[in-house]
Amino acid sequence: MNVRPARAWWRVVLVSLVAIGIVGGAVAAYAAKDEEPIRRVVSGTTKPQNAPGQSLIMQTVEVDPGATLPEHFHEGTQLATIKAGVLTYTVVSGSVLVMHPDGTTETVSAPGEVKLRVGDTIAENEALVHYGANKGKKTVVIDVAALLEDGAPLSTAVGAAAIGDTVKLETTLSSQSRTLYQTGPGNESTYGWNRLTGTSTLNGQPVSIEMLATVDYTKGNGPFSGVITFTFADGSTLGVSMVGTTTAQPNGTDASFDSTLGVIGGTGQYVNTTGSGIFTGTRSAALGTDVGAVFTLQLRPRGN
16 A cells, blocks of 8 residues: 555656756757857956056857857957867958967968867957858857957957948048168068048048058068048048058059058047948059058947
């Protein structure tokens, strides 16, 4: 008489445990299904005294199988190390330094693609527009140390995915004055500065553009940096910094330019404006001649 109830009791417990397992598994599956395929977790942030106006951020990025990050750049410098999985990394403009666990390095320039595996570390600068994709079956885990402009997002999307008021200006920049020096065997290295100006339009109104750029080229390739001032029809100005890379063509004259942009500050209607963007350009003649330029800026109120 006492055995049957005991067996019945254990049947109830067993059924309950099975039911809990099924429900728990369903909940877990539901949670996994609803979880964002790309996740950023910030573990710490500080404002270094030796880098005023910038924030140092530690974070972990997880990319699930089949997920692709949007095309983007960072308003600063990042070091990123692959901790798990394989990330297919595409360079849209600029170049990225890849450091492998065995001590070797390689530079991947646009347009280029590289598979990053566990232990690989990349150095991303402001001139780099890129995206990553997880084409494998294992979640990609990335540890990231980022030194970004204060208030900048962890990543800044390019194109339709970007948020904010978009200002796009197209122009031909002409050199007004420059000082360029050539050094090394065969004068293969060129460094110096160049002042270029141009005019564009925004909402039917003229915008004057002045670019002050410094260059450091070897055989026409290399980094450039500088500042740009946009002056609008109502007298408002917008100051922008740029950091970019020039890629020379084999003919020795043609070249393309890619850089990221960061708003320094403004006056008038842009007095409380910040933001970022990209600059692309082409030159079909010798260094110092006209450059076809496109500036795309995503602007937002300062503090947002």
